[in-house]
Amino acid sequence: MKEICICPRLSKAMDLxxxxxxxxxxxxxxxxxxxxxxxxxxxxxxxxxxxxRLKELEKEGIVERAVYSEVPVRVEYSLTEKGLALEGAIRExxxxxxxxxN
Amino acid sequence: MKEICICPRLSKAMDLxxxxxxxxxxxxxxxxxxxxxxxxxxxxxxxxxxxxRLKELEKEGIVERAVYSEVPVRVEYSLTEKGLALEGAIRExxxxxxxxxN
Numbered sequence: 191m192k193e194i195c196i197c198p199r200l201s202k203a204m205d206l207x208x209x210x211x212x213x214x215x216x217x218x219x220x221x222x223x224x225x226x227x228x229x230x231x232x233x234x235x236x237x238x239x240x241x242x243r244l245k246e247l248e249k250e251g252i253v254e255r256a257v258y259s260e261v262p263v264r265v266e267y268s269l270t271e272k273g274l275a276l277e278g279a280i281r282e283x284x285x286x287x288x289x290x291x292n
Numbered sequence: 293m294k295e296i297c298i299c300p301r302l303s304k305a306m307d308l309x310x311x312x313x314x315x316x317x318x319x320x321x322x323x324x325x326x327x328x329x330x331x332x333x334x335x336x337x338x339x340x341x342x343x344x345r346l347k348e349l350e351k352e353g354i355v356e357r358a359v360y361s362e363v364p365v366r367v368e369y370s371l372t373e374k375g376l377a378l379e380g381a382i383r384e385x386x387x388x389x390x391x392x393x394n
């Protein structure tokens with residue numbers, strides 16, 4: 191393996207982003223903070239799996255969950271600085287998929 | 293699901309790129325056409341798995357395999373136009389991973 195190999199970081203990033211639904215959830219959150227139900231209704235994903243993925247993304251510091259003490263309680267998910275920094279990558283994959291994927 | 297949802301294409305693109313080792317192989321091939329052994333020695337991946345991934349990428353039209361009838365026969369792998377078009381996305385993930393992945 192080369193001394194300056196980017197492997198471990200690039201590999202870890204792709205393990206994260208390559209997980210099924212993860213990029214679609216991030217893509218959806220690029221539109222701004224959203225409640226769980228808004229994300230769920232925008233994507234063809236089960237509530238259970240969405241909840242699981244959001245927890246993983248929170249753990250990775252990519253998504254944050256804010257609870258507003260209103261009645262009823264409002265819970266919103268949004269991208270952190272680390273998550274927002276993925277916009278360039280997501281937009282590039284989007285661009286490529288529009289041209290090259292049928 | 294929204295009418296203009298990018299989901300199926302973005303999802304298919306990420307299923308493809310998110311497969312373990314795939315992005316690293318493409319990253320390596322961004323340096324130019326290479327023999328199997330060159331790619332193998334540049335990445336911490338077994339020959340068997342590399343061979344499998346290269347075949348998948350060939351099938352997707354992202355990588356092409358050229359056989360030169362020299363003695364001994366020379367076989368080189370390179371990115372197709374579709375594969376080269378992924379450079380922007382790969383560089384963006386690389387940039388992100390350098391900043392945000394330890």
